[in-house]
Amino acid sequence: MSSCVFSFLDRLFHLYKMNFTSQHTTFNLIIDCSILIFSSIGFCSSLFIFMFICHYIIIKRRNSSNRVALLLTANVYLSIILNSIFYLEQFVRIFRFHWHSIEFLRDQTDCQLRAYFQFIAYCGVFYSNTLQSIYRLCRIVYHTRASLQSFKLYRILVLIQWIICCLLSLLISRLGYFPFQIDHQICFYDLSNFGQVVLIGFLAYVIPMNVTIGCYYYTLRQVRLNSTSLRSTMTRIQLANARRDLLIHFRICVLLGLLLVSMTPAMISVNMYLIARYLAWWSYEIHWLSFILTMSIVSLVLLLISPHVKNLWRQNRVDIMRTLMNPNTMGTNQ
Secondary structure, eight states: OHHHHHHHHHHHHHHHHHHHHHHHHHHHHHHHHHHHHHHHHHHHHHHHHHHHHHHIIIIIITTTHHHHHHHHHHHHHHHHHHHHHHHHHHHHHHHHHHHHHHOOOOOOOHHHHHHHHHHHHHHHHHHHHHHHHHHHHHHHTTTTGGGOOOHHHHHHHHHHHHHHHHHHHHHHTTTTTEEEETTTTEEETTTOOOOHHHHIIIIIIIHHHHHHHHHHHHHHHHHTHHHHHHHHOOOOHHHHHHHHHHHHHHHHHHHHHHHHHHHHHHHHOOOOOOOHHOOOHHHHHHHHHHHHHHHHHHHHHHSSSSSHHHHHHHHHHHHHHHHOOOOHHHHHHO
């Protein structure tokens, strides 16, 4: 009698486990497909805008006053493109793993290398926005110093920014913060390790966010303290540009606040583990989905908060209309 009961309970538990595993797999596949869709959207939209800006600053109008602003905007889109590429490549493999339950990634060195480059792109999203805020500060506070607004200077600063991101990723990699997650076939930081999450969040997000907010409040303070002198040394066009730059500076801070949303699931998972010593199996999936969804939104929001890009688009439409109306002006427009 007891053996029959135990056999029945064992079969019931086996059926429950199979049902739970099926639900688990279905959820993973839905998340994988969602990430692939949003990554594709972010990649296509960012690549189009990036190529459009590069065509403008390299070929069409090399002496434009907006070249630096366009360069820094293109730098942000470059980081979004790189993130989208890494997520697309990564989740095509993860989708196959969840679908077939076959391990495709066996080389740990290759896994660590992928994580290293992906974290560089991740840091690039935040630090590229910080570089924009530094430029806006120089445009307003140090508007008389042309050397702080030169295209050559910001080309060097963009290069330095990516070198810093490489060094930060190298530090995290050498600390062993990219362990292999066998359930996802990926090297990623451990959400159950509070120290890892805090250090990664501090290096990738807290530092650039504080620098950006610091630049904004320093600019506000200088404008309030020196409003009379600024008005006396600036032309009407420069004052209008300063007001616009201050507004863009504020929007960049809001944009970084929007990026904070992508870290919210990770912090919730960490707190859940600290309190209950339990890490939900869907923690990583939700974290990845929130990040790539935020990236897709940022690629569109950045276009709306960048008036120089919108003006460029309008000017390009005007040039196209002029060319269609009078093909002989094609050479002069360029």
